[in-house]
Amino acid sequence: MTKRSESNRKRRINITTSLRLKPSPGESETRTILPDSITSFSHFFDSTKGQLHCYSNACSKTVDEFLSGRNATVFVYGQTGSGKTHTLFGPPNSFHSNTLKNDAAELFHNVKIPVSWGAFPRIVLSILNESRMSGGITATAVEIYMDNCYDLMTDGQKIDVAGFGRSRKVSGRGSFLETTKVKRDSEGKWIPPRTLVDKQKNEGYEMRGAKSLILTDVHTLLEFMSIVEATRTSKSHALNERSSRSHCVITLSIPAISDAKYLCVDLAGSERIFLTGSIDNETKAAEARNINTSLTSLGRCINALASGNPSVFVPYRDSVLTMLLKQSLGGSCYTSVIITGTEDATMHSETMSSIKFGKRCSRVSNKKQAAIAQMKRESDREEVKSELLAELRGIDEEIQSLVAAGRSGGLNKDFPNSLRQSFSENMKKYYHHKSSLSTCKQQIKSGLRGLDKARQYEESQINLFRGILLRSMTTGVYRDPCCRYIKIVQRRIDIISTLRGMNVDVSSMPNIEVPLTLEHLAKGYEG
Numbered sequence: 089m090t091k092r093s094e095s096n097r098k099r100r101i102n103i104t105t106s107l108r109l110k111p112s113p114g115e116s117e118t119r120t121i122l123p124d125s126i127t128s129f130s131h132f133f134d135s136t137k138g139q140l141h142c143y144s145n146a147c148s149k150t151v152d153e154f155l156s157g158r159n160a161t162v163f164v165y166g167q168t169g170s171g172k173t174h175t176l177f178g179p180p181n182s183f184h185s186n187t188l189k190n191d192a193a194e195l196f197h198n199v200k201i202p203v204s205w206g207a208f209p210r211i212v213l214s215i216l217n218e219s220r221m222s223g224g225i226t227a228t229a230v231e232i233y234m235d236n237c238y239d240l241m242t243d244g245q246k247i248d249v250a251g252f253g254r255s256r257k258v259s260g261r262g263s264f265l266e267t268t269k270v271k272r273d274s275e276g277k278w279i280p281p282r283t284l285v286d287k288q289k290n291e292g293y294e295m296r297g298a299k300s301l302i303l304t305d306v307h308t309l310l311e312f313m314s315i316v317e318a319t320r321t322s323k324s325h326a327l328n329e330r331s332s333r334s335h336c337v338i339t340l341s342i343p344a345i346s347d348a349k350y351l352c353v354d355l356a357g358s359e360r361i362f363l364t365g366s367i368d369n370e371t372k373a374a375e376a377r378n379i380n381t382s383l384t385s386l387g388r389c390i391n392a393l394a395s396g397n398p399s400v401f402v403p404y405r406d407s408v409l410t411m412l413l414k415q416s417l418g419g420s421c422y423t424s425v426i427i428t429g430t431e432d433a434t435m436h437s438e439t440m441s442s443i444k445f446g447k448r449c450s451r452v453s454n455k456k457q458a459a460i461a462q463m464k465r466e467s468d469r470e471e472v473k474s475e476l477l478a479e480l481r482g483i484d485e486e487i488q489s490l491v492a493a494g495r496s497g498g499l500n501k502d503f504p505n506s507l508r509q510s511f512s513e514n515m516k517k518y519y520h521h522k523s524s525l526s527t528c529k530q531q532i533k534s535g536l537r538g539l540d541k542a543r544q545y546e547e548s549q550i551n552l553f554r555g556i557l558l559r560s561m562t563t564g565v566y567r568d569p570c571c572r573y574i575k576i577v578q579r580r581i582d583i584i585s586t587l588r589g590m591n592v593d594v595s596s597m598p599n600i601e602v603p604l605t606l607e608h609l610a611k612g613y614e615g
Contacts, residue, residue, distance in 0.1 A: 103417075104130045104424045105450045106146040107443065110171040111135035112432040126443065128450050135431060139203065140194065142175060143210045146424050150350070151214045153422035157346040161353065161416035162207060165383075165445060166428035167438040168357030175426055176354045178206040183313040188306065199306050207426075208338065208352050212309050215350075219342055223591025224304040226341045229316045232408050233334035234378045240319040240336070241299035300585045303340075318530035335382065335409050343472075344590040351416060355383065355409075382407040387445065393417055394451040417452060425449045473590055476583050480597075483580045487600065490573045497569030497603050511560050515604070518553040521546050554609060561606045568605045577602050 107129045126132055131145045147162050154160040164172040177183075182191075182204060192200035196210060197217040215225055229240040301312050321334045340350040356379040385406035392402040404414045416423045427446035429439035490496050499508045525546035532539050560566065577600055584594050 103449050103452045104146070104149070104422075105446045106131040106133065106142075106424065106426045107446060108133040108137070108142060108171065108175055108426060108428050109135055109439075110174075110428065110430040110432075112430065128447050129427070130450075139175075139178070139206055140196070140210070142426070143207045146426050147207045147211055148214070150422055150424050151211055151218070154340075154348055154350045155215065155218050155345070157348050159348050159350070159415055159419070159421035161351040161413070161421055161423040162211070162426065163351070163353035163355060163413070163416070163423075164426045164428055165355050166357060166442045167430075167435065170357065170428040170430050170435075170439075170442070172357060172426075172428050173354055174206060175428055176206050176208050176352060177313065177317075178202070178204045178209070181317075183310050183317055185310075185314075187310065201306065209309055209313065211350070211352065212303055212340070213306065215340070215342070216303070216305065219345060223344050223588070224302040224308075224342075226300050226343060226585060226588075227303050227312055227338060228298040228300045229312070229336065229338045230298050231320050231334040231336050232382065232412075233321050235382060235408055237408055238334075239298045240316050241301060298339075302585075302588055314530060318526075318532075335379075337412055343586045349415070351413075353413065353416075355386075382409045385410050386413070387448075389413075389417055390445070390448050390452060394448045396451070473587065473592060476587055480580065480583050480587075483576050483583070486576055487573070487580070490570070490576075495570040496573050497567050497605070500565055500567055503565045507560075507565050511557070511565050514553055514556050514560070518550065518557060521549040521553065525550060557609055558606070561609070566604075568607075569603045574602060574605070 105128070107126055133142050133145075150160040150162055162176070164176050166172050182202060187202060188200065191202040191204070194201055194203045194205075196205075197213050199213055201209065201213070212225060212227075219225075231238050231240055301308070303309050303312060316336065316338070320336055335356050336354040338352040340352070341348070385403065386409060388406065389402050389404060389410050392400045402417075404410045410417075415421050425446060427442050427449075429435075429442050487496070499511065501508075525543065528539055528543045528546055532543065557566075580600060581602070584597060588594050
């Protein structure tokens, strides 16, 4: 081995892999026989090991790395119904309002929580315990459903991925996915999607425009997770009463401490549509195809990275999932992969397939150095805060000039007051029913019954007022803002969210929302 290859080897660290088995249903004595290859896993959890044991062994190290300024990722992979969501979050309805009152029986970092809570809430509480002076954790949550991205914090608002398209170097992608033309600049360099932010070289991409919440204690964590649980797409089938039909990606950051990102990824389960009974349901079959296709894309990336050959092409752009996971696979990130399976012998082939995937993951190595930037000193923090405040003042001045020039959109003053007032009232009703529907969905998923008629009513009212607003907007009573105005308003929201995470008092700053547009309303979301 040459000195250069030896030096490169020392600068890299393999992805940590763990295997967790779900107990066999019923009292069946037939158990799946595990191969000797499980020795390649860093940790093995049989059905007797609880949530705390799984977190302590598979995830606690990622928290330490994240707090030291390095990107970190935990993602769970396995067949449908093998316990992925249970491992990462907990059982269904674990985050309703009475959880802490009735079910809290475990003391974790001086906070009483349910024993059944999974790795993610424990990760958040561990970070909060170690970073008490940071001003909280900034958290976003998106789901990748049918290879499109949706913001779970805004009732599933779609986030366009313009520029995403199939790689020409890899064949075999299905034709049912939505794609757009790949764009390049004047030098021929690929331009990343409009809603993805280009990070440092080879560090992957993240979503822009996803709404963020600040997590400061167990109560804000409970609120955040109740929204995720209520909004995320799930359906029942033959193998799982409540099967996640989307990949869920939660991103955590602490701007006051470092630029590092912590990704928690709950992958949808791979499945055979004959076993799940989805073959006779067109929607479920399409969901299954998209899930399996994106997981296949992930598998191709893992195979390319596990080869150890730097000249091998890694097809990250084959799916939205692999684009978002680029920094976690082969980048400067500490990554822990939890493979879930079952002791049920009837699912032996599916469990073996998941184990083989985990074995390939264990051969992937990431860069060992800290991600993006080292820990910020206090002087650096003050400098960043000053730069953000200065940028915010400049944005507010530009917003005022655009408003004065009539480029901010809104109601057309040339129309009669009665028409403008009618449009405003209809818009308020539209927002009211959107909010009521979101609340109704959360209550239904928390276990309340008898709300189906209420949900159907709210959905019908939303469609009614959307149609009224669309017809009104085509008359010109409401004008779309210019693209520049939308862009700087979104940037303003991002800056205020970052400042709030740095414990800066932003209560005196006026709230300016991303304005409604005809195109957005037609697609079914607010702004």
